[in-house]
Amino acid sequence: PKDHVDGAVEATTALRALDADRVLLVGNGENPQLTWYLQGADIGWVLGEERRYERLEPRAQGVEAIRSRAGQLADTTRVALLIVQDALTEGVYRSPRDVLPGGFHIILTTRRYVVAGEGELLP
DSSP states (O other), X not given: OGGGOOSHHHHHHHHHHHTOSEEEEESSSOOHHHHHHTTTGGGTOXXXXXXXXXXXXXXXXXXXXXXXXXXXXXXXXXXXXXXXXXXXXXXXXXXXXXXXXXXXXXXXXXXXXXXXXXXXXOO
16 A cells, blocks of 8 residues: 555665665664565675675664764775664654765655765766
8 A cells, every 4th residue: 555655665776776886774673675675685695795785773883883884985885875764763863864974965765765875876
């Protein structure tokens, strides 16, 4: 039903279209829905993509550490983030922009997910 559409399909489709070298999945805990739409790539089921995905947990690591990690990776590779907005409702951060380093832009916002990337990844 339309009320249950949270944007996972749109977010994972946009993420794959960016063709980033590294993808940071920002959210607390495992996300079987994303794993399904990413066809298991985030958990190592797709050969060649085992090291492409990295899960970062705002509740455990904090916003500063996530922003720092994304910035460090962006120095040497093309980075995209898929942010689960659940952490917003938990009060871990106020906006998805809080975890983005300078030079990163929001590419897509859905009901539950935000896809962001550095400037050269913009469509």
